[in-house]
Each structure stands twice: as structure tokens, then as C-alpha cells.
Amino acid sequence: MPELKTIIEAALFAAGKPLDVDHLVKLFIEDAVPPERKAIRNTLKELIQDYTGKGIELVQVASGYRFQTRADLTPWLKQLQPERVTRYSRVLLETIAIIAYRQPITRSEIEAIRGISVSTDMMRRLLEYNWIRVLAHRNTPGRPALYGTTRGFLNHFNLKNLNDLPALTELMIEEQIPKSDSS
Amino acid sequence: MPELKTIIEAALFAAGKPLDVDHLVKLFIEDAVPPERKAIRNTLKELIQDYTGKGIELVQVASGYRFQTRADLTPWLKQLQPERVTRYSRVLLETIAIIAYRQPITRSEIEAIRGISVSTDMMRRLLEYNWIRVLAHRNTPGRPALYGTTRGFLNHFNLKNLNDLPALTELMIEEQIPKSDSS
Amino acid sequence: MDIAIPEGKNAVVQGILFEAWPTDLYVPPDALQIFLEGFEGPLDLLLYLIQNQNFDITNIPISTITTQYLKYIELIEDLHLDLAAEYLVMAATLVEIKSRSLLPISEDIKEDDPHAKLVQQLREYAKYKQAAQDLDALPRLERDLFTGLVEHPDIPRQIVPPEVSLDELLEVMQDVMRRATLFTSHQVIKEPLSVRERMSAVLEQLKQLQQIDFINLFVIEEGRAGVVVTLLAILELTKESLIKIVQPQAFAVIQVVSLETKNA
Numbered sequence: 001m002p003e004l005k006t007i008i009e010a011a012l013f014a015a016g017k018p019l020d021v022d023h024l025v026k027l028f029i030e031d032a033v034p035p036e037r038k039a040i041r042n043t044l045k046e047l048i049q050d051y052t053g054k055g056i057e058l059v060q061v062a063s064g065y066r067f068q069t070r071a072d073l074t075p076w077l078k079q080l081q082p083e084r085v086t087r088y089s090r091v092l093l094e095t096i097a098i099i100a101y102r103q104p105i106t107r108s109e110i111e112a113i114r115g116i117s118v119s120t121d122m123m124r125r126l127l128e129y130n131w132i133r134v135l136a137h138r139n140t141p142g143r144p145a146l147y148g149t150t151r152g153f154l155n156h157f158n159l160k161n162l163n164d165l166p167a168l169t170e171l172m173i174e175e176q177i178p179k180s181d182s183s
Numbered sequence: 184m185p186e187l188k189t190i191i192e193a194a195l196f197a198a199g200k201p202l203d204v205d206h207l208v209k210l211f212i213e214d215a216v217p218p219e220r221k222a223i224r225n226t227l228k229e230l231i232q233d234y235t236g237k238g239i240e241l242v243q244v245a246s247g248y249r250f251q252t253r254a255d256l257t258p259w260l261k262q263l264q265p266e267r268v269t270r271y272s273r274v275l276l277e278t279i280a281i282i283a284y285r286q287p288i289t290r291s292e293i294e295a296i297r298g299i300s301v302s303t304d305m306m307r308r309l310l311e312y313n314w315i316r317v318l319a320h321r322n323t324p325g326r327p328a329l330y331g332t333t334r335g336f337l338n339h340f341n342l343k344n345l346n347d348l349p350a351l352t353e354l355m356i357e358e359q360i361p362k363s364d365s366s
Numbered sequence: 367m368d369i370a371i372p373e374g375k376n377a378v379v380q381g382i383l384f385e386a387w388p389t390d391l392y393v394p395p396d397a398l399q400i401f402l403e404g405f406e407g408p409l410d411l412l413l414y415l416i417q418n419q420n421f422d423i424t425n426i427p428i429s430t431i432t433t434q435y436l437k438y439i440e441l442i443e444d445l446h447l448d449l450a451a452e453y454l455v456m457a458a459t460l461v462e463i464k465s466r467s468l469l470p471i472s473e474d475i476k477e478d479d480p481h482a483k484l485v486q487q488l489r490e491y492a493k494y495k496q497a498a499q500d501l502d503a504l505p506r507l508e509r510d511l512f513t514g515l516v517e518h519p520d521i522p523r524q525i526v527p528p529e530v531s532l533d534e535l536l537e538v539m540q541d542v543m544r545r546a547t548l549f550t551s552h553q554v555i556k557e558p559l560s561v562r563e564r565m566s567a568v569l570e571q572l573k574q575l576q577q578i579d580f581i582n583l584f585v586i587e588e589g590r591a592g593v594v595v596t597l598l599a600i601l602e603l604t605k606e607s608l609i610k611i612v613q614p615q616a617f618a619v620i621q622v623v624s625l626e627t628k629n630a
Contacts, residue, residue: 002255007238027260027263070189071510077197079209080210081303097498097500100501121541285562287608322626331563340531
């Protein structure tokens with residue numbers, strides 16, 4: 001039987017999406033003596049170690065572990081896909097940022113923060129990218145949907161969980177702002 | 184600058200297709216001192232060595248070098264297969280619809296219409312379904328691929344030819360859009 | 367700007383500010399349009415006006431800012447740009463704050479102070495505007511990080527195209543159109559779809575042969591309409607510099623050549 005490490009390594013490369021320990025356990029479903037979860041977890045640690053400093057790294061994101069190229073290699077790898085990288089519009093970024101930091105949140109609450117309406121289309125697009133989902137409906141007239149971010153969003157931005165988001169910073173223009181009100 | 188080996192390793196992983204030395208040379212097109220072909224060839228040899236005995240191997244195929252999983256791991260990797268249920272997404276539909284109507288079109292042009300990036304994975308899937316194909320490459324920097332739909336696409340949607348699709352103008356009229364929100 | 371701004375009431379501050387800072391800002395008209403389109407709403411515009419002059423959010427010189435804000439709104443209207451209603455609401459709010467600030471402050475009015483509310487709103491918005499920028503700076507898939515899919519040659523991958531109906535496809539395209547009206551030029555809308563299909567077909571033929579006799583691209587059986595479509599496709603491809611029509615010498619056969627260099 002091949003080494004546990006080679007199987008896990010190959011599976012992570014071949015999956016095309018992040019795999020968590022639950023997924024990895026399933027690889028061994030037909031084995032007489034399947035490896036324990038602890039062994040799998042240790043192997044993942046070893047693999048992370050093995051790939052440190054290489055062109056490809058093993059990282060943990062929200063949905064599990066995935067191999068990805070090292071961020072500092074982007075200038076060269078861009079030549080593989082020479083087409084211009086789309087930049088997300090500010091509306092999109094602001095909307096997803098507000099949802100990420102303030103979830104669960106309704107659309108009208110997002111609009112209140114932005115001071116301008118958020119189009120139905122924008123919300124639908126975020127839902128379709130699988131970046132946000134409807135968590136529940138608020139028990140107020142109209143039962144507005146409460147939105148939250150998904151694992152897909154975290155995966156895309158290379159985050160393990162919401163705590164990994166950059167800290168919110170209060171804007172300070174002049175230093176002498178009296179910190180009177182809290183948000 | 185990162186090590187030559189890490190760049191080549193990452194590129195072979197991220198390319199999604201075999202790369203030959205000519206391809207690899209192009210990665211360094213913006214470097215002041217690009218590596219020589221010989222150095223690239225030597226690095227490939229080293230990488231083949233490095234990956235021997237691992238879960239994936241670097242092999243040379245007709246059109247270049249590519250990583251592939253080790254043959255003896257098949258029994259375990261087979262378990263990954265059922266996970267790969269194709270679930271079509273709105274993103275996929277939008278992409279194929281844009282290609283159908285605007286072919287020949289580059290990926291960045293699709294992105295410009297959609298306002299968000301189209302993943303490499305998405306394009307690969309459409310190619311795999313045999314719904315789209317690469318028709319040519321635009322003679323602009325980076326030589327981006329121009330995509331068009333295939334007979335397979337027409338068959339799938341029961342169309343004799345693209346003219347069976349309603350014209351864009353008809354699509355627009357069908358639903359007179361209240362120009363309420365901007366996205 | 368190290369003029370000490372007394373905390374609190376704007377009415378007191380205003381006079382000083384008017385002397386200390388320029389009240390007018392000049393933006394060249396061309397730049398203005400692009401500039402205005404760049405704003406994500408009234409709060410964004412207001413924040414810009416405040417930050418641009420290093421004003422303190424909590425001590426906005428309301429009169430100055432109101433004047434400037436109204437000037438922009440006028441400009442936007444002059445340029446006939448679509449102006450969201452929210453911009454006008456904000457203008458009204460600013461005017462109200464300004465007029466209130468001229469009145470002596472009575473305690474019961476302070477309860478529902480629109481100025482304090484606006485400051486609060488601006489601070490909140492500024493926080494998320496920054497958060498959006500921070501989010502954008504994170505390394506992300508397909509821009510900074512790439513994943514791959516390593517094939518396992520011994521397992522034939524089952525490729526099952528998703529079941530999609532034509533109706534679904536068309537509905538999606540309608541949405542795309544609605545979003546992309548600006549992008550779509552008139553000439554595209556008028557262009558029959560068959561031309562685009564033919565463009566693809568011509569490229570496909572050239573992919574195999576590199577060079578084809580012009581005449582051979584036409585299928586006579588298709589009749590007049592077919593010939594016109596092919597011709598339009600060839601012209602469009604020429605316009606997009608994807609192919610070139612050449613005639614090596616007078617009376618020689620006209621050829622269509624792929625402009626794509628080899629080793630693609």
C-alpha cells in the first residue's frame with residue numbers, strides 16, 4: 001500500500017477544490033484498516049511543512065485544505081493568463097465588505113450604511129457567486145432577508161474564517177478627533 | 184526574485200495544460216535577465232527528480248510537461264470522483280450565453296461584460312463539455328484566446344444553428360426594463 | 367492644515383474656515399464627468415469633499431461643504447447625468463443642517479440633531495469604504511493565487527454537461543443584456559447572429575489551413591443570404607485584425623490569411 005501521505009497529497013492535487021478531513025476520510029472507505037482522523041490531520045501538517053518554500057503551498061481555507069501557488073509568484077504566473085484581471089467594482093466590494101463585517105444584515109441596512117440604494121441585481125450577483133446567502137428572515141413587516149457570507153467567499157479571499165478579515169479601522173483624518181460616539 | 188524552480192513548479196501546476204520549454208520561456212518575458220533555455224531544462228529535470236515517489240509526478244507528454252497523479256493511487260482517488268457532480272451555476276450560464284452571442288470573444292471581454300472575473304476553471308469546464316472551443320488567438324499582447332461555441336453546444340440546446348437563438352434586440356424588447364437601479 | 371478648529375459648533379468655526387480654505391474647487395470639465403461617475407453615492411461624494419480638504423469628520427465646516435456639495439449637484443445636472451434621488455436628499459439634509467446651525471441652539475432640537483446623525487453616518491460609511499479597500503488588497507484566487515487541477519490519467523473523468531434548457535439560457539442572457547446595455551454598442555445589436563457564427567467558422571477553417579482562397583469560404587448552395595453573411599463575417603474579422611485579405615499579385619487568387627502567428 002502506498003504511503004498515506006502520497007494518497008492525501010495526490011487527492012488534494014486532483015480534487016480541484018479544497019478538501020477537509022471529512023472528505024479525506026472518505027478516500028479510505030474501502031480500506032480494511034482506514035487511517036484515523038488524527039493520522040490524517042498529522043499528515044496534513046507534514047505536507048504543509050513539506051511544501052513550505054516551494055512554488056506551490058498547502059493552505060487551509062474555509063472549506064478545507066488546498067494547494068495553491070505562492071502569492072509572490074504572481075508576476076510570472078500572470079504570463080500564463082495574460083488577459084487583464086478584472087477588478088471588482090467598488091459597489092461590489094463595499095457591499096460584500098458591509099455584509100462580511102455586519103452579518104446578519106438586511107439589504108436596507110446595507111443601503112443605510114452606503115447612503116444609496118443597492119440594486120437587486122447586485123444582491124443577486126453576490127448570491128450567484130456563492131459569496132453570500134440568506135441566513136433567515138427578520139420578523140418585521142415584509143420579512144426582509146438577512147444576508148451573511150459563505151465559505152465560498154472566504155475561500156476566494158484565502159481566509160480560514162471571518163476572524164481572518166482585516167480589522168475594521170476607524171477613519172482618522174486629523175488626530176485630534178474626540179472619540180465621542182461609538183458605532 | 185524567487186527561485187527559478189519555484190516559478191516553474193507553480194506554473195506547471197497552475198497552467199491546467201502541459202507546458203513545454205517555449206511556454207516556460209514566456210513566463211520570464213518581463214525579466215531584465217531571463218533565464219536561459221538550458222537553465223529551464225535543467226530545472227525541469229530537477230523537478231522530475233524532486234517529485235519522484237510523491238503523490239504527483241512531473242511527466243513529459245507530447246505537448247510538454249505536466250503534473251499527474253501516480254498511477255498506483257487510483258483505488259483511493261476513485262473515491263473523489265462522485266464528489267465531482269456537475270452542478271451548473273448561473274455564472275456558467277452567463278458565460279456560455281455571452282460566448283454564444285458575442286463570439287469570437289476573449290475571456291477578458293467576457294469579464295468586461297459580466298463585471299466580474301471568469302475563473303480558469305469555468306473556461307476549462309465549458310471546454311470539457313465541448314460547448315466552446317478556441318478559434319484563434321488575438322494578435323494583442325498576451326495573445327489571448329478567442330472562444331466560440333461548438334456544434335456540441337448547438338446539439339445540447341437543440342439548435343440547428345446560432346440563428347435559431349433570438350436576436351439580442353428581441354431579448355431586450357421582450358422585457359421592457361425599468362431603468363431603476365444601477366449596479 | 368494646523369489651524370486649531372474649536373470643537374463643537376460650526377457656526378462659530380465657519381467664519382474662520384472661509385478665510386483659511388479656498389471655497390472653490392476647480393476641476394476641468396472633462397475630468398469632472400469621469401470624476402463624478404466615480405462616486406458611489408452622496409456619502410462618498412461628501413466624504414471626498416471633506417477628506418480632500420483635510421477637514422475633520424466630526425467638525426465639518428457645514429457651510430463650506432454644503433456650498434461645494436450643491437455645486438457638484440448642479441454640475442451633475444448640467445451634464446445630464448443620471449442623478450440618484452439620494453443625492454438630492456443629502457442636499458436637503460445639508461441645507462437643513464446649515465440653516466439650523468445659524469439658529470441659536472435650543473436643547474429640544476439637539477435631541478434629533480441631523481448634524482450629529484450625518485457625522486455618525488459618514489464615520490460609519492468611511493469605515494466600510496476602508497474595509498472594502500482592505501478586502502480588495504487581500505490576495506485572492508484568480509488574481510494573486512492560482513490553483514490547479516492535476517489529472518489522474520488512469521481514471522477517465524466523467525464529464526457530464528449540466529442539464530440546461532434553452533429558456534434558462536435566454537433568461538440569463540436577458541439579464542446580462544440588462545446589465546451590459548452600456549457595453550453593447552449599436553452595431554452589435556443590429557448585427558445578425560449568423561455573422562458571428564460565420565466568423566467562428568472562418569477562424570476554424572483558417573486554424574487548419576492558415577490560408578484559404580477567398581472564394582472557397584463561400585458556399586454557393588447557401589444562396590445570396592449565405593454569401594452576404596460570409597462576406598460580412600470576413601470583413602468583421604478583418605476589422606478586428608484577426609485575418610488579412612491578400613492578393614499576391616494582380617489577377618492572382620485572393621486569399622484569406624490568418625493573422626495568428628504560429629506556435630500558439
